[in-house]
Amino acid sequence: MTRAGTSSLSERCPLSAVMGLRERKKLEAWRTIRSTALALISERGFDAVSVEDIAGASGVSRTTFFSYFPSKEAVVFDLDPLEVQRWRDLLADPRSDLPLWEALTDVSLGLARLLAERLPLQKRLFEQSPELCTSSRNTCDAFGPDLKEWISRRHTDGDPLHTTLVYNTALAAFSTAIEAWDPDDSFEHFLELVRDCLRWAGAGLAHPVS
Amino acid sequence: MTRAGTSSLSERCPLSAVMGLRERKKLEAWRTIRSTALALISERGFDAVSVEDIAGASGVSRTTFFSYFPSKEAVVFDLDPLEVQRWRDLLADPRSDLPLWEALTDVSLGLARLLAERLPLQKRLFEQSPELCTSSRNTCDAFGPDLKEWISRRHTDGDPLHTTLVYNTALAAFSTAIEAWDPDDSFEHFLELVRDCLRWAGAGLAHPVS
DNA sequence: CCAGAAACCTGGACTGGGTACAAGTTCTTA
DNA sequence: TAAGAACTTGTACCCAGTCCAGGTTTCTGG
Numbered sequence A, B: 001m002t003r004a005g006t007s008s009l010s011e012r013c014p015l016s017a018v019m020g021l022r023e024r025k026k027l028e029a030w031r032t033i034r035s036t037a038l039a040l041i042s043e044r045g046f047d048a049v050s051v052e053d054i055a056g057a058s059g060v061s062r063t064t065f066f067s068y069f070p071s072k073e074a075v076v077f078d079l080d081p082l083e084v085q086r087w088r089d090l091l092a093d094p095r096s097d098l099p100l101w102e103a104l105t106d107v108s109l110g111l112a113r114l115l116a117e118r119l120p121l122q123k124r125l126f127e128q129s130p131e132l133c134t135s136s137r138n139t140c141d142a143f144g145p146d147l148k149e150w151i152s153r154r155h156t157d158g159d160p161l162h163t164t165l166v167y168n169t170a171l172a173a174f175s176t177a178i179e180a181w182d183p184d185d186s187f188e189h190f191l192e193l194v195r196d197c198l199r200w201a202g203a204g205l206a207h208p209v210s
Numbered sequence C: 001c002c003a004g005a006a007a008c009c010t011g012g013a014c015t016g017g018g019t020a021c022a023a024g025t026t027c028t029t030a
Numbered sequence D: 001t002a003a004g005a006a007c008t009t010g011t012a013c014c015c016a017g018t019c020c021a022g023g024t025t026t027c028t029g030g
Helices: A008-012 A021-044 A051-057 A062-068 A081-092 A100-115 A119-128 A137-141 A144-154 A160-180 A187-203 B008-012 B021-044 B051-057 B062-068 B081-092 B100-115 B119-128 B137-141 B144-154 B160-180 B187-203
Strands: none
Touching (some): A051 A062, A081 A144, A100 A144, A100 A160, A100 A187, A137 A160, B021 B062, B021 B119, B100 B144, B100 B160, B100 B187, B137 B160
C-alpha cells in the first residue's frame, strides 16, 4: 500500500559511491566481458565463438573469464548483478495477500520485464543453435532455485510434492511463453503470453480448451 | 476395442530370427556397453568414470562408444532398442476415444512402466551428482520429441501454443513425480505419483489444494 | 561360393570447455 | 606504508566430442 518503500532503494544510492574501487572494477569487468561476448556471439553464433575469443576480445585471460562465469553458457544467461538485486527485491516483496498462483503470476511478469532486454537475442540464439538447450530452460535455470524457495516459503500447507509441482508447472508455463514468443512481436505480447500460459496452466489443462 | 492387435507383435517374432548377424551383433554391443557403463557408474559415480573407462571395460574403442551413444549421458538415459519399440507401440495405440489429458495420463503411465527398471539407479545418480542435470529432465528428453508430436497429432484445434503448453506441463508433472519418488518406495507408489501429479496439474493448480 | 560393395571398428590427431596451481599484480586496511 | 587479502595470468592438465584414413567384417548378387 505504501508506495514509497521498496523499489527506490536500489536507484537512490548510486552504488558506485558505496562500492570500493575493487568492486567497481569487478562490475565493470563483468559487463565488459558480457557485452563483448554477446556482440561476438550474436554476430557469429554461439558455437563459432570460443571462450578464448571472448576472453581475448575482452582484454582478459581465459582463466579470468571462468572466474566471472562458471561456464560459457552463463555468459549468455546470467544476470547482471544489478538485475539480480532487482530480482531479489521482487521476491522479497511481502505482499502475501494474494493467493499463491496469482502472486506467482505477478512474480513471473516481473521476471519477464527483467529479461526484456536480452530476450530477443536469446531467442535468436535458440533458433540458431539448438545445442543451446532445447526450449528455454537455461533461462529459467538462473531463477529456479530462488523461485522454488519463494514458493515453498509461501506454501504453508507444507506438502513438498505439491510445492515442487507448482514450481515445475510454473516454469513450464513460463518456458512455453518464451518458446512461443516471436522476437519480432512486441514485448507487450510476450507479457500477455506469460499471463495466458500461467492462467491456463493454473486453471487446469484437462478441460477442453476454452 | 479389438484386444488382439498391437502389443503381441513385438513379442511374437523373436527378432533374433529376423535380424541379420550384423544387427544382432550391434544390439549385443549396445547392451554390453550400456550394462558395463551402468555397472561402473553406479559403483564409482558418474563423474569418476570416463568414456575411456567404459569403452575399455566393454572391449571397444572410444570412437565406437560414440557411434553407439551420442554423449556420455546418453549411456545412462537412452532406451534399449526394444524399449524404443514398445514406446512407439504405446504412442501408436489408436485409442482416440479418451479426452486428451486422460490419454496423456495413460501414455505417461506406460512410459513409467518402461522406465521401471532403470529408474532407481537413475535416481541414485541424480542424488550423487547434481551435474547430471537438475531434476530429471534428462530422462524426459529421450521421449520429449515423440510425445510432443503425439500431442499435436491428437490436438485437432491446431493452436500450437496450447499444444506446447500441454506438452511442457505434462513433462513438468512427470518430472515432478520422478523427483518426488524415493527409490526405496515401491514402484506402485511411483505410478501413483505420476497419476496424482498429472491429475493435479490437469485439474488446475490455481485452486487451493484439495 | 566368391568378389565387390557396404557397413563397421579402430587408433590417432585435433578442438574446445573446464579445473588446478603457483607466481605475479593490485587494492585495502590498520 | 607495510602486511595481507583479493584478483589476474600463464601453464599444464583432464576429458568430451569430432574427423578421418585404413583395416575388418558382413552382406549381396551373380
